Amino acid sequence: MELAEAKLKFIEAWGKLGSEWGINRTMAQVHALLMISPEALTTEEVMAELSISRGNANMTLRDLIDWGLVEKQHKTGERKEFFYAEKDVWTIARRVAEERKKRELTPIIKILDQLAGVDGDAKDPAYKTFKTTVTDINKLANNVNKTLDTMLKAEENWFFGSILKVFK
Amino acid sequence: MELAEAKLKFIEAWGKLGSEWGINRTMAQVHALLMISPEALTTEEVMAELSISRGNANMTLRDLIDWGLVEKQHKTGERKEFFYAEKDVWTIARRVAEERKKRELTPIIKILDQLAGVDGDAKDPAYKTFKTTVTDINKLANNVNKTLDTMLKAEENWFFGSILKVFK
DNA sequence: CTAAATTTTCATTTTTTTTTGAAAGTTTAA
DNA sequence: TTAAACTTTCAAAAAAAAATGAAAATTTAG
Incomplete structure (x- = not known):
């Protein structure tokens, strides 16, 4: 396959x-x-390569910069802004995990904590099922949260790097 | 909080x-x-509770059944079909992981394998960057794939299960 | 077999998301 | 300070995704 075709694909x-995965x-x-x-x-x-409008580009x-995946660069003598993407896949995975954790996991845990505190009749099946389900999801969410913290804190890529070797 | 309110939330x-996360x-x-x-x-x-149409429901x-998250049940004497959701969170997580692996990971790995075989001039920066990026992503994807296989094959829930007990 | 009950389909409508592009805003060189 | 270069905004348009609902299909009780 030619490079031009491969790029498009x-x-x-x-x-x-x-x-x-919910990303535009x-x-x-x-x-x-x-990348x-x-x-x-x-x-x-970017506009030319992807045939998109200036506003869209x-x-x-800006969104990619907010996600920590792209950075603005300035070249001496040039007035225009240049955009450069992080290329290390582990760093990319880490940034995406960090952002989604912050944007989605943390908020839902907050809600689940509230919902786990619902009060009702311990004999009522509807109450029991609700409580159990929400509590279990809450526990799972907190575990994912802790696991991500550990993963993200680690300078080294233990999850994708080393653990994988065990299973090879 | 009351049960009715909690349910809605x-x-x-x-x-x-x-x-x-890309789910309707x-x-x-x-x-x-x-659940x-x-x-x-x-x-x-379901139609009444969520105010949705028959077609939508x-x-x-059906989609939930395809995802392995819901099953049809028949009650004796009743002609209608009943729908029941799996409630064990680990099983739910496993089913979602299985499905997304099958629907998304496997196809993208296939494409990445093709793209990693692109040919070009080893001196060309555009070629080198493309090749490196695609190869790295391909490796990551294959590692995720293997990790998921191990996770999903394990009868026991080592990732979410055992870790959960520690935090209970 | 018949007809009522129930489920499924899918063309159309509605809603949501994304994109456009022109105007407004900002920066910088001179 | 000025004006050209460049960036940002956002109301409106377009596109994409999801929902509706009535008709068609299927199932089953009698």
């Missing part, structure tokens, strides 16, 4: 994967484009 | 979480409703 596949397809595509670019790109270049790049 | 929260909000809500129901429910009951319940 990669961008398409990454976009599809993103959308299946275009955002995932811009990320893919930048395979040796050089930082300008907004113009601008907002998407 | 749980259904809402579960629906939101689902939509953030209504599907997640139906799942939430069934907290001690008894299997009919399509009519039917398709959503």
Whole structure:
């Protein structure tokens, strides 16, 4: 396969994967484009490569920066801003995990804590089932939370790096 | 908090979480409703509880069955079908992991394998960056794949199960 | 077999999400 | 300070996803 064709396929596949995981397809595509670019790109270049509007490119790049996946760069003598993506996959995985933890896990744990404190008749099956289900999900969520903390705190990539070797 | 209020909040929260992870909000809500129901429910009951149409309820319940999260039940003397959700959180997590692996991980690995075989000039930075990025992602994907296999094959829940007991 | 009960389908409508693009805002070189 | 270069915003449009509901299909009791 030729590089040009492979690039397009990669961008398409990454976009599809993103959308299946609740990440805007275009955002995932811009990320893919930048990941395979040796050089930082300008907004113009991103717009041209993916045929998207200026507004879309601008907002998407900002979101990627918020996710910690892309950084703005300035080149001496150039007035334009350049965008460069982190390329180490473990760092990318870590950033995504960090963000989703902050945006989704922490809020749901807060809600589950409230819901686990619901009061009702201990003889009522509806109450018992609710309480058990919510309590169990809450425990799982807290465990995922703790596991992520450990993973993310570790400088070394124990989860994807070393544990995997055990199973090889 | 009262049970009725708590139920609504749980259904809402579960629906939101689902939509953030690429799962149709209504599907997640139906799942939430069934998870907290001690008894299997009919399509009519699901429609009424969540104010959704018959068509929507039917398709959503079928999808949940496809995900292995809900099962059809028949009650003697009753002609209607009843729907019952698995309630063990580890089993739920396992089913979701299995399905997403099958639907998303396996296909992307197939594509990455093709893309990793792209040919080009070893001196070309664009080629080098593409190759490195795709190869690294491919390795990560294969490692996740293997880890999931091990996790899912294990009858015992080493990841969520045993760790849970420690924190109980 | 018949008809009532129940489930499924899917063209259409509604809702939600994403994108556009032009105007407003900001920065910087001179 | 000015004006060109560049970035950001956001109301409106477009696209995508989800929901509706009535008709068709299926099932089952009698």
